[in-house]
Amino acid sequence: MTGTGCEIGGAGAADMELMRVWAEEEGWNPGDSDRFAFAAADPEGFLVGRVGGEPVACISAVRYGSDFGFIGFYIARPAFRGQGYGIRLWRAGMERLRGRLVGLDGVVAQQDNYRRSGFRPAWNNTRLEGVPWGVVEPGGALLSGGAGVSGGAGVPRVPAGVELVHAGSLPFAQLAAYDRRFFPASRDAFLSLWTALPGRTALAAVRDGRIAGLGVVRPSAGPSRVGPLYADGPDVAAALLRGLARHAPDGRISVDVPDANPGAAGLLAGLGLVPVFETARMYTGPAPDADLAGVYGVTSLELG
Structure with missing residues (x-):
């Protein structure tokens, strides 16, 4: 099928919520609130057929800077698959990123x-899920009281000289x-919302x-x-x-743990998390330079 009769346009606020539901x-x-940060990354980068x-x-099809782009949210509703609508969206997204290195x-x-x-x-990214060891008391109660932040009760073990603080x-x-x-x-506009939207918590480890x-x-x-989960070493990542x-x-x-950091999956599995599914990070050219040894969890499968 050719997908004729499909009109492609930019996503509005209601469409962004619909895309979240489809995903x-x-x-x-x-x-739940990722779409607000996504829209800030590239307001015109979300297409609906x-x-x-x-x-x-x-x-x-989100543009970063002048030479990088990322594809995500590639979904056709089940009743409309095999009719050419999905491939029309794919071509429109890739055309928007023409001339750039593209990842997904x-x-x-x-x-x-x-x-x-x-x-x-x-x-490859492996999604690991579970409750890390040392987060729940033996009786099953969640440790609380500001845990994980300097000055709170039940602060997790951290390396000497490292303090966990609210990133804000x-x-x-x-x-x-x-x-x-x-x-x-x-990706400053994206990051400023990603770390500060209501209902979420961003923590930073600080040393010297x-x-x-x-x-x-x-x-x-x-x-x-x-996501992200970045750290200068496994002990910081665990804390x-x-x-x-x-x-x-x-x-x-x-x-979502990348095997480009060889010790990351083993570290998280050792904390009690188990694999549930896998994706592959793919690029249209050589992988861009990044400190992958410090990535213990990718930010988002939709925007990289």
């Missing part, structure tokens, strides 16, 4: 299709510079006045999502993860 139905468990006025497919996180079932479109795998207490320029170590483009780790936990329909989990309603969290 949830696919089992991707996006954060409609047939007779009804939304039937969507995609995000592809589910296993679609990876052959992405290869045929010129994408090549760079690494630090100058934003420091947070943006630290994020830039691990992501191939600046410098950031040594950063993590964000946000609510979702399933386990609370953690941040426990601290973040204590800000999840039941301590249950979900993290």
Whole structure:
């Protein structure tokens, strides 16, 4: 089928919420408020296909800087699959990113299709879920009282000389510079919302006045999502993860862990998290430079 009769246009606020619902139905468990930060990253980067006025497919094609882009939210509604609507959205998204290095996180079932479109795998992400050891008391109660932040009760074990603080207490320029170590483009507007939207918690690990780790936990329909999870070493990553989990309603969290950091999955599995599914980070060219050894959890499968 050719997908004729499908009108493609930019997503509005209601469409962004609909895309979140569709992603949830696919089992991707996006954060409840992620769409607000997504829109700040590139307001024109979200496309919806409609047939007779009804939304039937969507995609995000977000531009970062002048030479990088990321594809996500590639969904066609089940009743409209195999009719050419999805491929029309795909072509529109890729056209929007023409001339850029493009990345995506592809589910296993679609990876052959992405290869045929010129994408090549760079690494795999494994989603790990569970309650990290040391977050729940033996009787089953969630440790609370500001846990994970300097001055709170039940503070998780942290390396000597490291303090966990709310990321919002630090100058934003420091947070943006630290994020830039691990992501191939600046994304200040996105990051400013991602770390500060209501209902989520962003923690930073600080050593000698410098950031040594950063993590964000946000609510979702399933386990609370953690991402990014950056750290200068596994001990810092473990302390941040426990601290973040204590800000999840039941301590249950979900993290997409890249095998480009060889020790990351083993660390999180050792804390009691278990794998639930896998994606592949893929690019249309060589993987961009980033400090992957410090990435223990990617920010988002939708925007990188």
